[in-house]
Amino acid sequence: QVQLVESGGGLVQAGGSLRLSCAASGGIFSTYSLGWFRRAPGKEREFVAGISQRGGSTDYTDSVKGRFTISRDNAKNTVYLQMSSLKPEDTAVYSCAARRLEVRSTPDVYAYWGQGTQVTVSS
Numbered sequence: 200q201v202q203l204v205e206s207g208g209g210l211v212q213a214g215g216s217l218r219l220s221c222a223a224s225g226g227i228f229s230t231y232s233l234g235w236f237r238r239a240p241g242k243e244r245e246f247v248a249g250i251s252q253r254g255g256s257t258d259y260t261d262s263v264k265g266r267f268t269i270s271r272d273n274a275k276n277t278v279y280l281q282m283s284s285l286k287p288e289d290t291a292v293y294s295c296a297a298r299r300l301e302v303r304s305t306p307d308v309y310a311y312w313g314q315g316t317q318v319t320v321s322s
Contacts, residue, residue: 200225200226200311201223201224201225201226201228201231201297201310201311202223202224202225202311203221203222203223203295203296203297203311203312203313204221204222204224204313204314205219205220205221205293205294205295205313205314205315205316206219206220206221206222206316207219207220207316208293208316208317208318209317209318209319210319210320210321211285211318211319211320211321212320212321213285213286213287213320213321213322214284214285215285215320216281216282216283216284216285217282217285217318218279218280218281218282219235219279219280219282219293219295219316219318220277220278220279221233221235221277221278221279221280221295221313222275222276222277223276223277223278223297224276226297226311228273228276229252229253229273230252230299231252231297231298231299231311232249232250232251232252232297232298232299232300232301232302233249233250233269233271233278233295233296233297233302234246234247234248234249234250234295234296234297234298234302234303234304234306234309235247235248235249235269235278235280235293235294235295235296236293236294236295236296236306237289237291237292237293237294237318238291238292238294238315239288239290239291239292242291244294244306245260245291246260246304246305246306247259247260247263247267247280247293248260248263248267248268248269248280249269249302249303249304250269250270250271250278250302251301251302253273254270254271254273256302257269257302258302258304260304262288263282263289266282266283266284266285267280267281267282267283268280268281268283269281278295280293280295282318285318285320286320287320287321287322288320289318289320290318290319290320291317291318292315292316292317292318293315293316293317293318294312294313294314294315294316295312295313296309296311296312296313297309297310297311298310298311
């Protein structure tokens, strides 16, 4: 069992930056690929970014490419999402998720989820 806890959310003005963290415990962190997802009010959960077990491969949804960067530190059991040039449409609850196999953009294939952290971008 893996437990995931996100932090770093908050209120930021458009154009600003935030860094989200997701700390893991209870499993061998380096054996899991990780994804960041977000859910805006009234919308479906959306894949944001993913990273492979050793960090050698990353994937992003088109709307965040060039603005967000996913990274991980296996020594600290933590995955990060650096968000820059934030837009009001980035407002959502951001959650991290873990699975043993390769990164996928489909949330249903992830076995472990954090509780989420709210990101609000004001215009």
